[in-house]
Amino acid sequence: MRWSRLYVPTLRQDPADADAVSHRLLLRAGYVRQLMAGHYTLLPLAVRVRTKIVDIIREEMSRIGAQEFSLPAMHPAEIWQKTGRWDVMGDEMFRLRDRKGADIALGMTHEEIFTTLALELRSYRDLPQMWYQFQTKFRDEPRPKSGLIRVREFTMKDAYSFDVDATGLDTAFDAQQAAYVRIFERLGIPAVAVQASSGSMGGSASVEFMCPSTAGEDLIVRCPSCGYAANVEKATSRVEAAADEAGPDAPEQFPTPGVRTIADLADGFGAPADRQIKTLVYLLDDELTLVLMRGDHGLVEQKLLDATGARSVRPAHPEEIREALGALPGSLGAVGVSGPRIVADEALRGRRNMFTGANVDEVHLRGVDVSRDIAVGSWADLREVVAGEPCANCGTGLEVLRTIEVGHIFKLGYKYSEALDLTVLGADGTRVTPIMGSYGIGVERALAAAVETHHDDAGIVWPVSIAPFAVAVVVVGKDEETVAAAERLYAELQAAGVDVILDDRAERPGVKFADVELIGIPFRVTVGSRGVKAGALELTHRATRETESVPLDAVSARVRELVNQ
Structure with a gap:
């Protein structure tokens, strides 16, 4: 490719509305342009990077025996209604009606559609199957931000496995997880595999691949000693047992004028936060719950x-809370409450002599014994782990990192196969319901994560594996000998299969060098009249900015060596 023919609309100033590093650099370096909030056009450079990401993923999917499909992006509502997700997905799902009045969704994911295809599987002999695709997904994000990190239209590699039993699913899941490790290594993305919640996807085991970045919106908890790692939605830590003193035989009321928060009660009434019971009121599937x-x-x-x-x-609205408990937030409690469902965090189990609201405005209770005074319906680990708390496995202080989710794999179980009546004939002649897995990677998000990981003050620093070009041959002279030397090197590298761009623009050397650095091309060969006459050219490494002098007749071989490394 010749730079003079390539469309690369670089910007000299940072865009004012670009918050994340990747957003700023992809705009400045001429990779993307925004059409509207959450929707981006990929320009030629970004398409080249995206293609290389897709090729790497495709190679690793083929390596584990996955077969590629291409499914529609528009789905009939009926299929999503059968699994119950038409309602669960809520406002994030783009919905429309065709001219006949039929409800249609723009696909957020394709579990239902792949399962519908699998209805043609007849026998256990047809299993296992592992299918995947690259397809546009649509999610009506309420607040698109950070360029390609949180968008409303994106490309997903989604794969699905169908097995006759749980042992087969374990094998498929492990193969996908190993493939994901290889994919992110090849992409140059330092992804951390963490335990995660399955959320609306359903199923049991769930592993996210998270790239540490200040632009991320997910928090993960990681132990630097034993390697434990989990999304904050799943993470646990060790809670030291409390040594509560015995309290009164029954809770005692006391006035708390002006108290609205945990801090108010702690500061004004000698009630440490760790001895308070915080009562939150939620509606779970429209059922009021404390x-x-x-x-x-x-x-x-x-x-x-x-x-x-x-x-x-x-969260319940104030009027709903008042109707159920007789007070407003700030004075709420569960002592003596028998109507609403009560769910308590495990850290409260066995606690006594505690403080909580009395369900009377500006009145609280002291001396509360949880097991004696509160009718807890169920216990669960509900709390958010914070940095420094001891690891549940080894006791080391935990780290909390901000990250970008670049991949997610699930053991779906039977949720979709049962809902859509997928069965095959088993080895014993009975009908068997296949068990499923789901495995996704956001392609453009991976592109952005690579930029978040690899950049400096001059621009992007692409890993060679996904760079739009591996090397730029930059011509800095106009004489025939210099131009001819650059053309020969360009032709040699092309013939050798190196992804090369020839910067033949009529620009000053400083402009050319700055553009190569901004765009992030891993290697730059400077072809000038002085070097051609001396028989040696300068080869600059983008990542280190180090320059080496290479004999003119050895430049092609040296570049190939570096690219192959």
Whole structure:
């Protein structure tokens, strides 16, 4: 490719509305342009990178025996209604109606559609199957941000496995997980595999691949000693047992004028946060529920959903709280409450002599014994782990990292095969329901994560494996000998299969060098009249900015050596 023919609209200034590093650099370096919030056009450079990412994923999928499909992006509502996800997905699902009035969805994911295809499987002899595709997905994000990291239209590699039993699913899941490790290594993305919640996908085992980045929206918890790692929605830590003193025989009321928060009660009435019972009121599938937490602990709503099996959750409105409990937030408690369901965090189990609201405005209780005074319906780990808490496995202080989710794999189980009546004839002649797995990678998000990981003050620093070009041959002279030398090197590298661009523009050397650095091409060969006359050219490494002098007749071989490394 000749630079003079390539469309690369670089910008000299940072775009004002670009928040993430990858967003800023992909705009500045001429990779993407925004059409509207959450929708981006990929320009030629980005298409080249995206193609290389797809090729790597495709190679690793083929390596484990997965077969590629291409499914529609528009889906009839009926299939999603059968699995119950038409309602569960809520406002994130783009919905429309065709001219006949039929409800249609723009696909967020393809579990239902692949399972419908699998209805043609007849016998256990047809299993196992592992199918995948690259397809556009649509999600109506309420707040698209950070360029390609949180968008409303994106490409997903989604794969699905169908097995006759759980042992087969374990094999497929392990193969996919190993493939994902290889994929992210080849992409140059330092992805951390963490335990995760399955969320609306359903199923049992769930592993996310998370790239550490300040632009990320997910928090993971990691132990630097034993390697334990989990999404904050799934993470646990060790809670030291409390040594509570014996309290009164029954809770005692006391006035708390002006108290609205945990801190208010702690500061004004000698009630440490770790001895308070925080009462949160939620609607789980429209059922009013009291959620009890220790005063200094935060609730993870996904843990609440996972623990209760609820499909939807929202905080109760003040009028709903007043009607149920007779007070407003700030004075709420569960002592003596018998109507609403009560779910308590494990950190409260066995606690006594505690403080909580009395369900009377500006009145609280002291001396509360949880097991004696509160009718807890169920217990669960609901709290958010924070940095420094001891690892549940080894006791080392945990780290909390901000990350970008670049991949997610699930053991779906029988949720979709049962809902869509997928069965095959078993070895004993009876009907068997196949067990499923689901495995996804966001392609453009992986592209952005690579930029978040590989950049410096001059621009992007692509790994060779996914760079739009491996080397730029930059001409800095106009004389015939210099131009001819550059053309020969360009032709040699092309013939050798090296992805090369010839910068033949009529620009100053400084402009050319700055563009090569901004765009992130791993290697630059500078072809100038002085070097041609001396018989040696400068070869610059983008990652280190080091320059080596290479004999003119050895430049092609040296570049090939570096690219192959």
